[in-house]
Amino acid sequence: MLELPTPVISYLIALLLENRSLAYLLVQKDGALSAWGGKLAAYGVGNLQKGRNIGQQVFFLEGLLPLDDVSLFLPRLKTEEGICADVHIFSSEEGDWVLLLDATVDEMQLSLIQQHANELSLSQEKISRVLNQ
């Protein structure tokens, strides 16, 4: 594993906390929520209860847990209530960890490119149809 000096790690963590609204959930293998923290409200997550099933509390996690051995990455996930999130899920002895990181900037940049590309493709398809008639 890459060895990094403590000040560098501290700086990176502070940067992550400040810029990407880190939030986390810890879920037992039976689906019960056991711990949480960070800026969950930014993602529309609130009123959490320890021991209650995660799918009933955070609806976008329905069906995703428990995790197998392989970690899961779900980029640019968005609900009506919260900001766009990159979701990372991984297992440990304590249970499954769900990390949420703000992906708003990424979403905005990609959206502009994707919108333009798709509109261009639709125009090209339309022209091809007309020419083939």
Added chain:
Amino acid sequence: MLQKKVCMVGSFATGKTSLIARFVHSIFSEKYQTTVGVKIDKKTVNYNDKELNLILWDLYGEDEFQKVRMSYLRGSSAYLLVVDGTRRSTLEKAFNLQVKVEETIGKVPFVLVMNKSDLSDEWEIDIDEINDLTQRGWNIVKTSAKTGRGVEEVFQTITKKMLEE
């Protein structure tokens, strides 16, 4: 309450987001707005006097540059394959996606949604082809997110199939 995850998959600009907007919020916009990543909505439906929460995952549409990320499909109880009837290529894309999805999450219920039925004059997919698929056992529903035609039926059909599996 019982909850089921349902994914919307299909080529770009087939109307996946519009179908959800119509079903969940009863709205429609003419303006095409591409989906980046995935948008998740929830709607409670009734089936046989039982309430069920549908967790609807609206996945970005696949195009030649961007393939659908199969990890989004984890834990899905069903999926909707959305086709734009005015673009034949979107049906071919749906066939490819159906194979990929089944490889990823196994055999779960799905419905082929033939969207944009309000533009039937411009359709590139003929009725014989749809009939062939029906004979192969596929569930097919014609919809229009614009007028609302068939939208409730799609979600009722997929709910029924999930609960009867």
